[in-house]
Amino acid sequence: MSVLDIQNVTKQFGLVKAVDSFSLTVADGELVCLLGPSGSGKSTLLRMVGGFESPTGGVITIDGEDVTRVPPERRPTGMVFQSHALWTHMNVFRNIAFGLKLRRLPADEIKRKVDAVLELVGLGGYGTRQVTQLSGGQQQRVALARSLVLEPKILLLDEPFASLDQHLRERLREEVRDIQQRLGITTLFVTHGQDEALALADRIVVMRDGATEQIGAPDTVYREPETPFVAGFIGTMNLVEGTIGGGTFRHAGLAVPAPAPDGPATLAVRPEALDIRPAAGAGMAFIHRVTDYGTHALVDIELPDGLRLKAMVPEARDWKSGQAVDITPRAYALYRDNSVIHRSAEKND
Template sequence: MARLDIDRLVKRYGDFHAVRDVSLDVADGEFVVLLGPSGCGKTTTLRMVAGFIEPTDGRVRLAGNDVTLLPPWKRNAGMVFQSYALFPHLTVAQNVAFGLEMRKLARADIARRVEETLALVRLGGFGGRLPRQLSGGQQQRVALARALAIRPDVLLLDEPLSNLDAKLRQEVRVEIRELQRQLGLTTVMVTHDQEEALTMADRLVVMNEGSVRQVGSQRDLYERPADRFVAGFVGRSTFLEGTVEAPGRFRSDGGLALACSGGKTGRGVLAIRPERVEIGPTANGGLDNSLPGTVEFVSYLGAQIDIHVRLSPSDRLIVQIANREGGFAPDVGRPVHVGWPASAGQVFNE
């Protein structure tokens, strides 16, 4: 366990900035997730921390030591790769032992540590198998065991669940989080999966185009996004383009006059979370915004239903409702009313 300090990290490839001035402090035992779309610089940042990519500028400190220029095998960092990177010709036990052998531990100590680590990830008795004889979830556990066997100061996870099916992903991410808490490991994980990030992180770091856009807890980023990108990437939002005519008053490009919160006079976008919108057959006069519309599309998602409502020729809103027996669930083409309080609509100026 150790504190990780990333100080103004930069990576350039010619004129292209893969990572721009990224700074982050990860506390001892904290689980931090780097979240963002493909190509945003999150994996490059992680690989610079691991030592597989040399930064153009900036520093990486682990447990108070500057490790910026050290090769990977001289940093006490365990890494789980997206592809797992298991050696196909080695057994499970030999894969887990690899890092320990590179550190020249005694043979008896290696055998004991391999056995302990495989038991930790619930693979006791699998040591003699080859990777091809394992399921995807079991291979993922072997990769995790290999990273944990060296007793790292920091655990680095590069999209470790991306090769698993949806149901197995849900199970394994809970297992990883529980194991991390049990061991008290300082952990940094990269993902583009919002649900994964929201489930596992102590703190989220949202990145885009090589830069950090916002850092905070799940609630901070969801309830108080710093900009339009964060509002659209953490959770879902409907965005209505328009103009802030006065504080608390927004007019969409489709002509809708709406009550809102935040924003300065001028062009902007109104972000509305789908679950904050109410829908029914008649208007709700108790809400700051109450508008008629027509159902254009209904998406049945099991526990929830997404309803796309046309409000004007250029304005469409998504409403998310719980799938309850006897609840209101309109068909396509049906006229409805939607409404939401002013506090549910956040303005971002352009």
């Protein structure tokens, strides 16, 4: 059993708080993604868990043991960096075996462990290759193998696929998820890619300015964002500033039921939850552009005040630029003062 517990951890660089009273428990075998924009504190937090940065305050424990001040080489953690951090003067075998040699394991045991982990990451037979002869994806597999061979209790991944092309990134993240589940290893994964977090995580922690905005399962974070920031950061979201009055939210011809107190509010609606139809009359909104993605199309809609919204439709050919349309949000949320004041339930016709 390997449980990571982070309690009230803070990291301050001069006058700047990179991480601010952050708390999180990662359960045994769970994969948790730290997701946020650059500067949100996610990599700093990961480095503190790995021992590469010292917290200004707070406590980090692994299986109940306080590791807050324990150096990296003595922690039961393995870290994979974005830059691979491989030794180019060593071949693949020697890169992976390095940590085992420091532990003074017998040569036959080192060979057995290295060969096994190479098979695990899909690089069986690559031990004698120089790392400079490998592709970026293969180098990242070697970096992962180098961490896994030490059998860490906690695996730490710091944007390991950021430098790879999209197709390779997608394939590798699926393989890493398969390996993680096969080993049952507790994992903390840093990324700024929302698709990566949605595809990989058991839970997502959305971070902003060193603090937590929301923690939840991927589907919950996507469908029920708790703040306007999360709503705008996860997936594509239409955010519309307007006013609630008499139980209705209004903005430039757009009106939706809003059983909430009068006052300013922000409407959030996903493109797939924004229904459009040809205007019954003159129309208050017009199609600006239609983008065909093959499996679906995105329609850019311009409101009278110039604000543009996106709607997802099955067929691009049904719509054209300049067409007048009526729009109806099928599911939406309303925010005020950084919190939800109303969330509609999606209705299926």
